[in-house]
Structures are given as structure tokens and as C-alpha cells.
Amino acid sequence: MAAEDVKLLSFWASPFAMRAILALEAKGVKYELIEETLNPKSQLLLESNPVYKKIPVLLHNGKAIPESLVIVLYVDEAWPERAGFFPKDPYARAMIHFWSDFIDKKIFEVTFRAAKAKGEEKEAALKELYDNFLTLESGFIKFDAKPFFNGSSIGYADICLAPFVAWLPVFVDLAGIRLPTAEEAPHLHKFIGAIREHPAAKVAFPDEEKLAAFGRILQQRWAAST
Amino acid sequence: MAPELKLLSLWASPYCMRVAIALNMKKVQCEVIEEDLRNKSDLLIKLNPVHKKVPVLIHNGKPICESLIIVEYVDEVWPEDGTRQAILPKDAYCRAMERFWADFIDKKIFPPAYFALRKQGDEQQKAIADFYESYAILEGALAKVSEKPFFGGKKLNFVDVILAPLACWLLALEELAGINVNKCESYPRLCEYFKAVREHPAVANVLPDDKKESEHFRKLRNL
Numbered sequence: 001m002a003a004e005d006v007k008l009l010s011f012w013a014s015p016f017a018m019r020a021i022l023a024l025e026a027k028g029v030k031y032e033l034i035e036e037t038l039n040p041k042s043q044l045l046l047e048s049n050p051v052y053k054k055i056p057v058l059l060h061n062g063k064a065i066p067e068s069l070v071i072v073l074y075v076d077e078a079w080p081e082r083a084g085f086f087p088k089d090p091y092a093r094a095m096i097h098f099w100s101d102f103i104d105k106k107i108f109e110v111t112f113r114a115a116k117a118k119g120e121e122k123e124a125a126l127k128e129l130y131d132n133f134l135t136l137e138s139g140f141i142k143f144d145a146k147p148f149f150n151g152s153s154i155g156y157a158d159i160c161l162a163p164f165v166a167w168l169p170v171f172v173d174l175a176g177i178r179l180p181t182a183e184e185a186p187h188l189h190k191f192i193g194a195i196r197e198h199p200a201a202k203v204a205f206p207d208e209e210k211l212a213a214f215g216r217i218l219q220q221r222w223a224a225s226t
Numbered sequence: 227m228a229p230e231l232k233l234l235s236l237w238a239s240p241y242c243m244r245v246a247i248a249l250n251m252k253k254v255q256c257e258v259i260e261e262d263l264r265n266k267s268d269l270l271i272k273l274n275p276v277h278k279k280v281p282v283l284i285h286n287g288k289p290i291c292e293s294l295i296i297v298e299y300v301d302e303v304w305p306e307d308g309t310r311q312a313i314l315p316k317d318a319y320c321r322a323m324e325r326f327w328a329d330f331i332d333k334k335i336f337p338p339a340y341f342a343l344r345k346q347g348d349e350q351q352k353a354i355a356d357f358y359e360s361y362a363i364l365e366g367a368l369a370k371v372s373e374k375p376f377f378g379g380k381k382l383n384f385v386d387v388i389l390a391p392l393a394c395w396l397l398a399l400e401e402l403a404g405i406n407v408n409k410c411e412s413y414p415r416l417c418e419y420f421k422a423v424r425e426h427p428a429v430a431n432v433l434p435d436d437k438k439e440s441e442h443f444r445k446l447r448n449l
Contacts, residue, residue: 051330060319065319065326066326067326067329070325073322074318074321074322077318077321091285091288091290091299093302097298098292098295101292102276
């Protein structure tokens, strides 16, 4: 079989790009990482993702696939012979999609909202996030996560959530987010610990100091715009 | 033995219509339970405790929520055979492209349309502008499909199942938000699309009357 041409248009700090990297690493796919500066956006990025003009974009033998979760699903289906990201049962698969959708809407989106908000609005978002983590814990329990939704290897829902772990120190420090304790959410804490040790995460996650500095710049930008 | 299939639904909800269209394409019978969203049933709260929203498909007692997830589930449980078509194709890249456009429609078409129908003043103006911007992008995407009239060519695909219910909002969008996308010079493919999709056997009996839908939103605006 001819060598596959796999490229990923990426940005080192983006949690969405991290999802794509985790998926490729978990499948053992060889790929070229193309770091975008984003200001200005490269011609390749503008051509590959004309609708959103955002990273990540996967380029597989010249075909462009944008949107992090579409990419993760694609990687699972294009390399089906290794490390599947989903259980076989259709109902269990639907539940994995449910939890991934929950992670996107109720964990990531609420966290960004809390980070940008002030005063009462911020407190409300932080409380909502705390409750959402407890709900997520119930998801871990339903799947009997050991420690991942996908068992001992990472799958779709795990890849969806994992970049949160990279950003966690930044979110705690700058946005004041509060996680339930290890007693209240043992599976969540086991997941966080396991992801930090995962070989795919060691490739996908940036240096903590570098990300912290980036987080501070982002926070200044948010504060300036309100 | 026929599967036990129920759908917690709301007649006016395009998200519920998506599921009904998918089930029609699979020629699967389903009991539809109409919810009153101002007085949510115990069943809805029990089966969708996280979001408390319709649609919820209940298959042999097990609930599945979120319209896009339900449609993919229906496609997997009743795969293509002699009697029923596939909704998503087999090829991984084609699946990715259909999911991309379904996600675009779900995030960039329906929410601005909804806010254009529900909001007033500046918020409504922004929603209207967002809707027009997304609609133009969608026209461009459909123009690239060589076979007419659907995103799936002559057949409905995943994108079509997600988009088709917008048909019943077009009158409401014109009457309540001044959005006129029936100008066939500006949106030739989408004009043809919505004329054809209303007639499709899997869609025709799912869409409520346009006037009823417009009246429904008029009432909500006046509350």
C-alpha cells in the first residue's frame, strides 16, 4: 500500500487541536504536524477550511477534514483495524456520543463562559460547571470507566475530554474553576491522573509553563474586551 | 417481534421532525408521545434528566437523546438492506463531510433562525444577519452537489435529514423576521431543495402546516 499522506494543521495551545493529535497518536498513525501561526492564517488553512477558517484541519491524501470531533470520528473510521474508539453495541455507542456532546456543551463551553464572565455571572457559571462535573461523574460510573470511558485505552469521549486536563491548571488559576473533590468524583480524578500519564497526552499536551503564560495573555485580552 | 419504539416529541419541533424522517426512511413504526414543554412529563424528566428536552427516542425501554445522535443510532440499528436505505454512506471521508455539514446546519442555521423568530430589536437583527450569512454558505455547498435536488443527490442523506425540517419555518421566518429566502435568484439550489423535500415521501407527512408553525411562533412572541 502506498504511504499515506497525513498532515494536521494545528495550534499548540488549542484544546481542539489536541483532540486530533490524541486520536492520531492513539491509532499509531504517522502524520506531519503543521503549526499554524493564525495571525495571519496560512493560505493552506484558508483553502482547507473555507467555512470556519479554523484549526484543527486534518489533510489525508489531500482531502481536508475540519472540526475536531468530525476529525476524531474520521480517524477512528479511516483506521478501523486498530484501537477502536467506540464500543460495538449501538446503544453504548449512542451513549458515548451523548457524553461527548455533554463534555463539549456543558464542560468546555461553560468553562470558557466562566473564564470570560465577571461577578454574579461568573459565580453562576462556576456553580453550573461544578454541578456538570458531578453529572459527568455519573457518566463515568454508567460506563464503569477503568479509568476511561473506553476501558483501559482512550476512546472518543476520553479524547473529547482529555484536553481539559491540559488546561486545568490554567482554568483553576485564572478562571477560578472548582472541581468536585476526589471523594465526590473519584472516577473524574482517576481519569485526570491517567490522562496525564498517557503516552498520547505526552505528545499532544504543551509545556505547562508555556500554556500558563498563554493563558495569562488570553485572560488580559478577555478583560480588555469587556 | 416488532421493536418497542416510542418518541417523546413536540409537533412544532424541527429536532423531533428529524427523527421522524429517519424512522420513515427506515420504514420503522414508532409510537409518538406528544409532550407539553410547559408541563414536562415525569417520563421526559426521568429519561432525559440532563437536558429535559425532546426528542427522546425510547428503544426497548432505553432512552436516546439529541437529534443528531438519535439519527445516527437509527441508521446503525436498521442498516441498509433490500427494503431500506442507509442514511450515512460507507466511505469514511464522505461520512466526515456529511457530519461536517449536519453540524454546520445544527449550529449555524437553526439557532439563528430560532432567535430570529423569538427575539426582538438588536438581538433579532444579529440573528437575521447570522442566518443570511450561513444560508449563503449552505447554498454554496449545495451548488457543489452535481446531482439534484438534495444533498444526497436524488436520495436523502444525513445532511438532508438534519436540514429538511427548516422547510416548515420558511413562512414564519418571512412573516415574523422579514427573512425572505424564497428569492430563487439568490438561492436557486436551496429554493429547488425546499420545494422538492416537502414532497419527499419520508418528509411529507412529518412537516406540520407552515401557517400553523408561524402561528405557533407568533403566540410565543406575544407571551
